[in-house]
Amino acid sequence: MTPHIECQKNDIAPLVIMPGDPKRARYIAEKYLKNAKLVNSVREEYGYTGFYKNIRITVFSSGMGNASMGIYSHELFKFYDVKAILRVGSCGSYCKNININDLFILSNVFSNSNYALEYANLNEKLMSSSKILNDTIMKTAEELKINLESITGNNVDAFYNIINESEVNKYNCKIVEMESFALFTNAKVLNKLCSTLVTVSDNLVTGKKLTSLEREKSFDKMIILALESIIKI
Numbered sequence: 001m002t003p004h005i006e007c008q009k010n011d012i013a014p015l016v017i018m019p020g021d022p023k024r025a026r027y028i029a030e031k032y033l034k035n036a037k038l039v040n041s042v043r044e045e046y047g048y049t050g051f052y053k054n055i056r057i058t059v060f061s062s063g064m065g066n067a068s069m070g071i072y073s074h075e076l077f078k079f080y081d082v083k084a085i086l087r088v089g090s091c092g093s094y095c096k097n098i099n100i101n102d103l104f105i106l107s108n109v110f111s112n113s114n115y116a117l118e119y120a121n122l123n124e125k126l127m128s129s130s131k132i133l134n135d136t137i138m139k140t141a142e143e144l145k146i147n148l149e150s151i152t153g154n155n156v157d158a159f160y161n162i163i164n165e166s167e168v169n170k171y172n173c174k175i176v177e178m179e180s181f182a183l184f185t186n187a188k189v190l191n192k193l194c195s196t197l198v199t200v201s202d203n204l205v206t207g208k209k210l211t212s213l214e215r216e217k218s219f220d221k222m223i224i225l226a227l228e229s230i231i232k233i
């Protein structure tokens, strides 16, 4: 047990799918996992462990932001022997020509967050995800005929932020999200596997947003890709 996770070590699978929203964790577990068992509900941050195509998987919500993701991914990696965490989230788009519903894999994130400095004295602004996991996801997307582009994301601590155009342009960040910098930092320090899939839910240039039904449908495509990829790890 940890301050934020109440279950025993063997209640968590080595492979974890991580949405931000606890309701999405429940949705994924109920829709896609066999024999899903609720293993955590501390602070209503739900974790479920079950089977996808006979492979044991845990779906665990991260909450919003680097601070919350930092706590859960650290505890899962360090105290529950988790081998890989694949985040499945939403993001905002900085580009007019990126459509709502488009799916991306984040090979890197650029961030001004202090998370890496505070966590491990790492003075880095660019943090990478794991190449072997990314390659597996790209290959799986091709097999499933899912359009997937690998990009650098901008990671922010403040949802209501002032966009730093020169930095965003310098690193060619096409999207913005709030959790991957902490996840990638923890995985790097603890020598674990990580990646992030994001679906565009808001276009910050045009102001277009997903309806709740569209959100659910596009989310399903991302979840299937995440599950089909992680079982190969």
Ligand code: HPA
Pocket (backbone or CB within 6 Å): 090, 091, 092, 093, 156, 159, 176, 177, 178, 201, 202, 204
């Ligand atoms: N900013 C940051 N994170 C997000 C956004 C956004 O506009 N949309 C979805 N996640």
